[in-house]
Amino acid sequence: MGTRYGGLKQMETVGPGGATLMDYAVFDALRSGFGSVAFVIRPEMEASFAAEVLPRFRAHAPSATVTQRLDAPPGCAVPPRRVKPWGTAHAVLAAADAIGAPFAVVNADDFYGREAYAAMGEFLSTPQADGPPAFALAGFRLARTVSAAGPVNRAVCRTGGGDWLESVVEVERIATDRDGGYSGEENGAARRFSGAELVSMNMWGFTPAVFPRLREMFRDFLRGPGEPDLTSREFLIPTAVQELIRSGAARVKVLPTDSPWTGITHPDDRPRVAAALREMVERGEYPERLWA
Numbered sequence: 001m002g003t004r005y006g007g008l009k010q011m012e013t014v015g016p017g018g019a020t021l022m023d024y025a026v027f028d029a030l031r032s033g034f035g036s037v038a039f040v041i042r043p044e045m046e047a048s049f050a051a052e053v054l055p056r057f058r059a060h061a062p063s064a065t066v067t068q069r070l071d072a073p074p075g076c077a078v079p080p081r082r083v084k085p086w087g088t089a090h091a092v093l094a095a096a097d098a099i100g101a102p103f104a105v106v107n108a109d110d111f112y113g114r115e116a117y118a119a120m121g122e123f124l125s126t127p128q129a130d131g132p133p134a135f136a137l138a139g140f141r142l143a144r145t146v147s148a149a150g151p152v153n154r155a156v157c158r159t160g161g162g163d164w165l166e167s168v169v170e171v172e173r174i175a176t177d178r179d180g181g182y183s184g185e186e187n188g189a190a191r192r193f194s195g196a197e198l199v200s201m202n203m204w205g206f207t208p209a210v211f212p213r214l215r216e217m218f219r220d221f222l223r224g225p226g227e228p229d230l231t232s233r234e235f236l237i238p239t240a241v242q243e244l245i246r247s248g249a250a251r252v253k254v255l256p257t258d259s260p261w262t263g264i265t266h267p268d269d270r271p272r273v274a275a276a277l278r279e280m281v282e283r284g285e286y287p288e289r290l291w292a
Contacts, residue, residue, distance in 0.1 A: 011052065012264065014274045016281050017289035021264065022108045024277070026057055027290045029104065032117035033125060036062040038098045039108070040091045043067045056291055068094040073215070076222040079230045087234030088202065089214055096211040105204040105237070111273065112138065112203050113259030114285075120205045123255060128207075132250050135241070136205035137165060139254040140261045142174070142182060143195030149268060151175040151184075155200040155238060156193075157254050165245060165252040168200050168238045198254055201261050204237060213249055214240060 011020055019027075026037055037057055041049055049065050057063040068091045072078050085091065092105055102124035106112060116138045123136045139157050146152055151173040158167045171191055174184035182193040221235045244250040262276050263269070280286050 011048070012270065014264070014270060014277060015286075015288075015290070016274075016278045017287075017292075019277075019290050021111050021273070022053070023056075023290050024111055024286070025106055025108065026061070027286070028112070028114045028117040029106075029121075030061055032114060033121040034061075034104065034117070035101075037064070038095050038103075039063070039065045040068050040095050041065050042085065043069060060291065064098055066095045066098050072222055073219060076219060081231045084232060084234070086218070088237045089235045089240040090218060092206070092237065093211065093214040093218060096208075096214075099208060102205065102207045105202070105206065107202050107263070109265075110201060110203075110261065110263035111277070112201065112261060113257070116140070116203060116255075116257045116259040116261075119255040119257055120203065123253065124205050124207075132248060133207055133209040134251045134253060135207070135210065135244075136253045136255055137168075137200055137241075138203040138205075138259075139163075139198030139256050140201050141195065141256075141258060142193055142197045142199050144258070145199055145201060145261050146174060146176065146182065146195075149266075149272075154184075156186075157198045157200055159198075159254050163254045163256070165241075165254050167242060167245075198256055200238065201263075202237065204241070205255075210244075210250070213244060217243060 011022070013020055015023065039049060039053070046065065046067065054063055054065065068085050070078060070082060070085060104120050104124065120136060120138055128134050137157065142154060145154060153170060153172045154174055155168045156171050157165060158169060160166050169186060171184040171186045174182050174193070177183040177192070182195055184191050184193065217240050218235055222230065241252055245252060260276070262273050264273055281288050
């Protein structure tokens with residue numbers, strides 16, 4: 001929604017050739033083996049997408065929009081004061097009819113880098129073994145996701161043998177400390193990190209097997225006992241994934257990457273992101289005009 005940014009940051013031009021972070025996401029995905037694009041948008045964005053976004057992408061890959069609407073399945077109701085969309089897991093569910101193959105989920109206002117897309121593409125194109133469906137999460141090094149502008153919150157991945165995800169733990173106020181490491185707070189307790197830890201920046205890989213599970217969990221989310229107010233609570237991907245892992249309905253592989261994540265949250269982030277993209281262009285990692 002761009003509340004903190006003050007506008008549609010997904011459509012903000014930040015690349016030296018006038019590209020948006022969305023352009024870089026699609027560019028990296030297509031050169032990593034992905035074949036089509038589905039944009040999940042709010043209904044009020046449809047006109048601007050149809051005019052400004054879809055034409056340039058359709059020249060390179062099948063592209064479509066799906067709308068994330070504030071509605072509820074039969075037997076459930078939308079609270080009268082609800083304004084915000086239902087959350088990221090519901091956004092994935094909204095795209096179910098447009099997806100028939102393994103797929104990646106990314107934020108349109110984050111830059112993940114080609115290496116992350118390549119790792120995700122390789123995982124999703126590999127035939128799965130028998131057993132519960134295997135999904136994936138790109139794991140970024142904590143040190144490459146902190147900000148010089150101030151403390152950040154990050155979802156730290158905890159894994160078991162073979163890099164299979166066990167949990168994602170929210171750690172708040174992570175910042176560089178005097179000893180060259182990083183300090184933060186987990187549930188009010190101080191935590192220290194080396195910077196090599198893997199964190200989630202909301203880049204996931206799923207197969208269509210996730211959709212029936214999400215439908216079931218979304219109904220539970222709307223009907224959940226002990227939840228008196230649904231006016232602001234969100235149905236989020238990390239929460240849904242942890243329930244899938246807990247119940248044994250799926251496994252999630254963490255894919256370590258050294259990609260240089262960057263993203264836009266506040267207006268002050270824009271010049272920093274623009275400078276990082278220009279440096280990548282100057283190093284020859286991206287053309288100045290992605291779609292020339």
